[in-house]
Amino acid sequence: MDWTGFVGSVFGEVTTLLNNLLVFVVSGLPNSPFVFITMNSSISRYIGSINYFIPISYMVSVLQVWCVAIAIFYIWQVLLRWAKAIQ
Numbered sequence: 841m842d843w844t845g846f847v848g849s850v851f852g853e854v855t856t857l858l859n860n861l862l863v864f865v866v867s868g869l870p871n872s873p874f875v876f877i878t879m880n881s882s883i884s885r886y887i888g889s890i891n892y893f894i895p896i897s898y899m900v901s902v903l904q905v906w907c908v909a910i911a912i913f914y915i916w917q918v919l920l921r922w923a924k925a926i927q
Contacts (some may be wrong), residue, residue, distance in 0.1 A: 891897065920926045 917926070
């Protein structure tokens with residue numbers, strides 16, 4: 841076996857081990873973190889109508905992406921200031 845075959849087999853074993861570890865960790869998580877939250881029945885019948893006019897799920901997803909982008913920007917800015925690349 842040559843050197844590249846050895847490195848490839850080691851890399852394959854490590855990735856298989858990490859994959860199995862990740863599957864084990866994820867299998868221990870619940871299906872949804874909101875399983876035990878119940879909605880008031882008087883509100884639940886109007887949610888579909890409200891979502892038709894105000895797309896709340898779309899607004900939440902856009903807000904989530906925006907917050908992640910802003911967080912990445914500030915983290916990058918702090919790292920650059922720490923490295924004294926900017927003032």
